[in-house]
C-alpha cells in the first residue's frame with residue numbers, strides 16, 4: 084500500500100521546503116520521474132481568484148513542484164481547464180499567480196482548450212465518450228496539485244475531483260448534464276481517475292489554507308496547515324476525508340473505488356501524525372447533510388425535500404456567469420437583467436453556485452430541507 088505523507092506547514096513562505104520534504108519522504112523525485120520526460124503539473128485553477136482566497140492551488144506550491152521536476156532532469160509544463168464558463172484564461176493565469184511563477188521559472192503554461200482534445204470510452208454508464216485535453220494526453224506523466232476544499236455537490240474536492248479539469252472547457256458542463264445525479268457524477272469522477280491513474284506520478288494537496296463550508300468557491304477559508312502527498316491519489320483523498328471526520332462509507336466515489344475506512348485506518352502515515360493537526364470541527368457543505376440521512380427516509384420524503392439555487396439580487400452584478408455554467412439551461416435573464424432559476428429544469432448540480440464570482444447564488448430550501456439542513 085502506498086505511503087501517505089502529512090507535513091505541517093503554516094506559511095506559504097515555507098511551503099517550498101514542505102513540498103520538497105514530502106516528496107523526499109515518499110522516496111524522492113527520481114523515484115517518480117525520469118530525465119527527459121515531459122511532466123504536466125495540474126493545479127486547481129477553478130476561477131480567476133487571488134491565491135489568498137483559497138479557491139485555487141497556491142503558486143508557491145506549484146513553484147516547488149516545478150523545481151522538483153527540473154531537478155530530476157524532466158521538463159515541467161503547467162495547466163488546468165478552469166470552470167466551463169471562464170473564457171479569459173490569460174487573466175486567470177495572472178490573477179492566480181501562475182503567470183508570474185511560470186515566467187520566472189521559464190515554464191510553459193498550457194491552455195487546455197487551445198491544445199485540442201480527443202474522446203475516449205472510459206466505461207462510464209452516462210457519458211459514453213469523455214474528451215481529454217491533448218495537453219494531458221501528450222505528456223509522459225502528471226503531478227496532481229489540488230487544493231483541499233469542500234464542494235456543494237460532492238462534499239469534498241482534492242485529488243480525484245481535481246482531475247475533472249483535464250476535460251476542456253464547456254465539455255465539463257455538458258458531462259454534468261449527462262451525469263447530473265450525485266451518484267452518477269461521482270462515478271464519472273471515479274472513471275476519469277481510473278482512466279488517468281497510470282499517468283499520475285503522485286498527488287500533493289495544498290491544504291495550508293483550505294476551504295470549508297459551502298465551497299468550492301463561496302466557502303470560508305480554513306487554516307489546516309497541511310501539505311499531504313501520496314502516489315495513491317484515491318487513498319490520499321480518503322485519508323484526508325476521514326481525518327476531517329467524514330464517513331467515507333457514504334461517498335459514492337469511494338464505494339466505486341472500493342476504498343473503505345479499513346484502508347484509511349491501515350494507511351502508513353509518514354511525516355507528522357494525524358493528531359499533530361487541527362482537523363476538528365471541519366465544516367462540510369450544509370447541503371451534504373442529506374448524504375448522511377438514511378436512503379429509505381430520503382425516498383419517502385422525496386419531493387418535500389428539495390434545495391434549489393436562488394439569486395441574491397443585492398449582491399448579483401448581472402454578469403450571467405451562472406447562466407453560462409448551467410448544464411440544464413435552467414437559468415434565464417429577466418427584464419431587469421437579473422438571472423432567474425427555472426426550478427422545473429434545475430438538476431441541483433450547483434455549478435451556478437460554484438461559478439458565481441460574487442457569491443450571489445444562495446440555496447432556497449423546502450420546509451423539510453430547512454429542518455434537516457441547518458447551517459452550522
Ligand code: SF4
Pocket residue numbers: 394395398399400401402403404405406422438439440441442443444
Ligand atoms: S448570480 Fe452571480 S454569476 Fe449569476 S449573474 Fe449574478 S453575479 Fe453573475
Ligand code: SF4
Pocket residue numbers: 392408409410411412413414424428429430431432433434435436
Ligand atoms: S440552476 Fe444551478 S443548480 Fe440548477 S441546473 Fe443550473 S447550474 Fe445546476
